[in-house]
Amino acid sequence: MNWEHQEFCGLNPVTRNGLTPVARPATLEMMRQICRKLAKGKPFVRIDLYEVSGKVYFGEVTFYPMSGMGTFTPNRWNSVLGELIHLPKEES
Known part of the structure; x- marks a missing residue:
């Protein structure tokens, strides 16, 4: 959301992280607003x-990238990013 180049690679094991950051889109604030509305109330999307x-063009909404089985590279990012997700408590 802050348009910061990340040091990890995503869930596709054959991709590599870009060496050069991508230019910030002129419509980033509009994209943020759209994301906030679509993600409201969801622990991850x-x-x-x-x-x-x-x-701005819409691509898709994904709740379980790689069917929830993907991993990040380097491996430590699986824990770093996982700790950012706060799931709702299960009601009994």
Whole structure:
């Protein structure tokens, strides 16, 4: 959400992290607003938005990337990112 280049690679084991940060989209604030609305009340969701010629396009909403079985590289990021997710308490 802060447009910071991350040092880990995502869940696809054949991809590598880019060496050069991607330019910040001019529509980033609009994208943030859209993400906040779509993610409201959800403990985790990935929302894919794209900027093309100054317009925002919606890609998809993903609740379980890699069917929940993917891992990050380097491995320590599995714990670092996992600790950021706070699941709701189960009601009895």
